[in-house]
Amino acid sequence: MKAALTEHLTRNSPRAAPNSADDSRTTISGVPIAPQYGPADLAGFDYAGELGDPGLYPFTRGVHASMYRGRLWTMRQFAGFGRPQETNARFRFLLEQGQTGLSTAFDLPTLMGLDSDDPRSLGEVGRLGVAVDTIDDMLTLYDGIDLESVSVSMTINAPAFVVMAYYLAAARQRGFDWKKLRGTIQNDTLKEFHAQNEFVFPPEPSVRLAVDVIEFCAKHVPQWNPVSISGYHIREAGSTAAQELAFTLADGCHYVEQGLERGLAIDQFAPRLSFFFNAHNDFFEEIAKYRAARALWAELMRDQYGARQENSWKLRFHAQTAGCALQAQQPEVNLIRVSYQALAAVLGGCQSLHTNSMDETLALPSEHAVTLALRTQQVLAHETGVVNTADPLGGSYFVETLTRQMKQAAQDYFRQIADRGGMIAAIQQGFFRREIAEAAYADQQEVDAGRRKIVGVNCFQQEEDNTIPTLQIDESVEQHQLLELRALKKRRGRDAVESALTRLQQDAERGENVLPALLDAADVRVTVQEAMDALAKVFGRFQPMAGW
Amino acid sequence: MTLEKPSQRVLLAKVGLDGHDRGIKVVARGLRNAGFHVIYSGLWQSIDAVVQAVRDEDVDWIGVSMLNGAHMTLVPQLLEALKKQKLEHVGVLVGESCAGRPAGIDSPGRRRLLRSRNHAIDAITGFLNTHAAAPVA
Numbered sequence: 001m002k003a004a005l006t007e008h009l010t011r012n013s014p015r016a017a018p019n020s021a022d023d024s025r026t027t028i029s030g031v032p033i034a035p036q037y038g039p040a041d042l043a044g045f046d047y048a049g050e051l052g053d054p055g056l057y058p059f060t061r062g063v064h065a066s067m068y069r070g071r072l073w074t075m076r077q078f079a080g081f082g083r084p085q086e087t088n089a090r091f092r093f094l095l096e097q098g099q100t101g102l103s104t105a106f107d108l109p110t111l112m113g114l115d116s117d118d119p120r121s122l123g124e125v126g127r128l129g130v131a132v133d134t135i136d137d138m139l140t141l142y143d144g145i146d147l148e149s150v151s152v153s154m155t156i157n158a159p160a161f162v163v164m165a166y167y168l169a170a171a172r173q174r175g176f177d178w179k180k181l182r183g184t185i186q187n188d189t190l191k192e193f194h195a196q197n198e199f200v201f202p203p204e205p206s207v208r209l210a211v212d213v214i215e216f217c218a219k220h221v222p223q224w225n226p227v228s229i230s231g232y233h234i235r236e237a238g239s240t241a242a243q244e245l246a247f248t249l250a251d252g253c254h255y256v257e258q259g260l261e262r263g264l265a266i267d268q269f270a271p272r273l274s275f276f277f278n279a280h281n282d283f284f285e286e287i288a289k290y291r292a293a294r295a296l297w298a299e300l301m302r303d304q305y306g307a308r309q310e311n312s313w314k315l316r317f318h319a320q321t322a323g324c325a326l327q328a329q330q331p332e333v334n335l336i337r338v339s340y341q342a343l344a345a346v347l348g349g350c351q352s353l354h355t356n357s358m359d360e361t362l363a364l365p366s367e368h369a370v371t372l373a374l375r376t377q378q379v380l381a382h383e384t385g386v387v388n389t390a391d392p393l394g395g396s397y398f399v400e401t402l403t404r405q406m407k408q409a410a411q412d413y414f415r416q417i418a419d420r421g422g423m424i425a426a427i428q429q430g431f432f433r434r435e436i437a438e439a440a441y442a443d444q445q446e447v448d449a450g451r452r453k454i455v456g457v458n459c460f461q462q463e464e465d466n467t468i469p470t471l472q473i474d475e476s477v478e479q480h481q482l483l484e485l486r487a488l489k490k491r492r493g494r495d496a497v498e499s500a501l502t503r504l505q506q507d508a509e510r511g512e513n514v515l516p517a518l519l520d521a522a523d524v525r526v527t528v529q530e531a532m533d534a535l536a537k538v539f540g541r542f543q544p545m546a547g548w
Numbered sequence: 549m550t551l552e553k554p555s556q557r558v559l560l561a562k563v564g565l566d567g568h569d570r571g572i573k574v575v576a577r578g579l580r581n582a583g584f585h586v587i588y589s590g591l592w593q594s595i596d597a598v599v600q601a602v603r604d605e606d607v608d609w610i611g612v613s614m615l616n617g618a619h620m621t622l623v624p625q626l627l628e629a630l631k632k633q634k635l636e637h638v639g640v641l642v643g644e645s646c647a648g649r650p651a652g653i654d655s656p657g658r659r660r661l662l663r664s665r666n667h668a669i670d671a672i673t674g675f676l677n678t679h680a681a682a683p684v685a
Contacts, residue, residue, distance in 0.1 A: 112565055123620075127618075237569075238570050437573050440570050440573065441573075448669055448670065548577070
C-alpha cells in the first residue's frame with residue numbers, strides 16, 4: 001500500500017522527497033517551483049496561440065477585452081438558513097450592503113430531495129441552508145426581489161430540475177418574463193459522483209435530468225446559466241489543483257456530448273454553460289489554473305466540438321474561496337486567508353465571487369462576519385487598483401510557466417479518462433474518487449508532518465479565550481416549517497397532485513423533458529420529495545460505493 | 549518473545565444525510581496504515597444499521613463523522629442504542645466541526661469528541677492504542 005502511494009505521488013503530483021537536502025519547494029498541489037523564472041522558461045512562447053489578447057481566443061487572459069474596467073465581477077455571497085422568510089431577509093440585507101447578485105444555499109433535506117417532514121430530515125431542517133418544500137417556499141424566498149434585474153444563483157444538484165421548475169413557476173406567477181431572468185442553477189450531477197455525494201438516482205439518469213434543464217433553458221430561459229460545472233467541491237474533497245481543473249472540464253465535455261446527442265446544436269446551449277472553481281491558498285497556482293481553464297475550454301469547444309460562436313468558446317466562472325482552507329483556531333485569521341484567496345480569483349479573471357466568512361468552520365455566517373467578507377471584495381474592487389487592467393500577471397515568467405504546466409497536467413488526465421472508456425466508465429471504476437482520496441491523504445500527511453504550515457494550527461498556536469458569537473438556528477424553525485407543510489398538504493387538492501405525479505412519471509418513462517410536467521406539478525403544490533419519489537420509480541436509487 | 553496483539557477493529561460510519569466523506573476516508577487510511585482493521589460503512593447510515601454492524605463486525609471502536617451539527621441529536625441516539633444492545637464496551641469517537649458537546653460524550657469510558665480537521669492521525673491512533681479495551685479473559 002505504501003509503495004503504491006509513493007508511486008502515485010511521484011507519478012501524479014511530484015513532491016520534494018521528505019529527505020531532500022536542498023530547499024525544494026512545491027505548490028500546495030505538489031508542483032515543483034524553481035527559485036526563479038526567466039525568459040528561458042518561456043522558450044517558444046507564442047503569444048497569439050497560447051494567450052491571445054484579453055477577450056480574444058483562446059481567452060487565457062480573460063473572456064472580455066475590458067474585464068473589470070468594463071464591469072466588476074458580481075459580488076455574490078452564498079446565503080441561506082432557516083425558513084424562506086429568514087433567508088429572504090438575509091438576501092435583502094446583503095443587497096443593501098452592496099452585494100450585486102444573490103446566491104441561495106438550501107438545507108440538507110432539500111439538497112437531497114427530501115421534504116421537511118421526512119423522518120430523515122429530523123434535526124436538519126433549515127440548519128445548513130433554507131428549507132424549500134413547495135412553490136410557496138420559493139415565492140417567499142424571493143419575495144420583493146425583482147428577478148428581472150437581480151441575478152439569482154441556486155446551489156442545488158440532486159433535485160435541480162424540480163427546484164428550477166419551481167423557481168420558474170414562482171417567477172411566472174409573479175409576472176416575470178422568463179426571457180429576462182438571469183441567474184444560475186448549479187445542476188452539476190457529475191461532481192456529486194466524484195466528490196460531494198448529493199445524488200439520488202444513478203449517474204446516467206442523473207445526467208439525463210441535468211441535460212433536461214440545459215435543454216429547457218436553452219429554449220425558454222435564454223439568459224439563464226442552466227449548469228455551473230464545478231471544481232470547487234472536487235477541491236474541497238482534497239484534490240490537487242490539476243485534478244480540480246481536469247475533472248471539471250471533463251465533466252463539461254460530457255454535458256456537451258450529451259447535449260449534442262440529444263440533438264441540440266452546440267451553439268444553442270454552449271454559451272450558457274458556466275463554471276465554478278475553488279480559490280485556494282496557493283496564490284499563483286490558482287491564477288494559473290483559471291488561465292489554463294479558459295485556454296483549454298476554448299480549444300475544446302472550437303476544435304473538438306466545432307462551436308462557431310465566440311460565446312461558446314468562453315469559459316465564464318464563479319469562484320469561491322476555499323472552505324477547506326479555513327481554520328477553527330484563531331478564526332479572525334480566516335479574514336486574511338480569504339483576502340489573499342479573493343485576490344487570486346480576481347487576478348485570475350472570475351466573473352463572480354463569493355468570499356467565505358471567518359466563522360464558517362464554526363457555523364453559518366453571522367451578519368457581522370458576512371459583511372466583513374463582502375467588504376473584502378469591495379476593498380479589492382475599489383481600493384487596490386487591480387481592476388484597472390486586464391490580466392495584470394500576463395507575461396510573468398512564473399505565471400505563464402505554471403499555466404502551461406497546468407494545461408499539460410489536465411491534458412494528461414483527459415487521456416487517462418479516455419483510456420478508461422470515458423466519463424461514465426471512469427466513474428464506475430472509481431477513478432475520480434480514488435485520485436481525490438489519495439490526494440487528500442497525501443495532503444493530510446504534509447500537514448501532520450509539519451511540512452505544510454498552517455498558522456495557528458501547527459505553528460503560531462495560541463491559548464484561546466475563544467468563542468466569537470455565531471449564528472444560531474432556532475429549533476422552532478423546524479417546527480414551523482413542519483406545521484406549514486402539514487397544513488399545505490391538507491389544503492391542496494389531492495387529485496391534482498396525483499395526476500401531476502402520474503404525468504411526471506409517464507413523461508420520465510417516455511424520455512420526455514421533465515420540466516413541463518414539473519412546472520404543472522409546482523402549481524398544484526407537489527412537494528420536492530413527491531416529485532423525486534415519482535422519478536425514483538422510473539430511475540431507481542443509487543447507493544454509493546463504500547470504497548475508500 | 550511478545551505475542552502480537554490482534555489489531556483493534558474499528559468501524560467508521562457516516563450517519564444521517566451529511567455526505568462529506570473526505571475526513572473519514574483520510575482517517576480510514578491512516579488507521580489502516582497504522583495497523584488497525586478498518587471497516588467503512590459508507591454514507592447515509594441509520595443508527596440501527598450502524599449498531600447492527602458494530603455487533604456483526606465485533607468491533608472495538610465505532611467512529612462516526614458528522615459535519616452538519618447533527619451530532620447533538622444523533623450521538624445521544626447512538627449511545628442509547630449501544631447501551632440497549634449491551635455494546636457499551638465499544639469505544640466511541642465522534643468527528644464533528646460545529647459547536648456543542650452531545651450528551652453522553654464526556655461520560656467515563658472510551659469516548660472522544662474530535663473537533664474539526666487537523667487532528668494528526670498519530671493523535672487518533674495514539675488515543676485508540678492508549679485506551680485499547682482490556683482483553684476478554
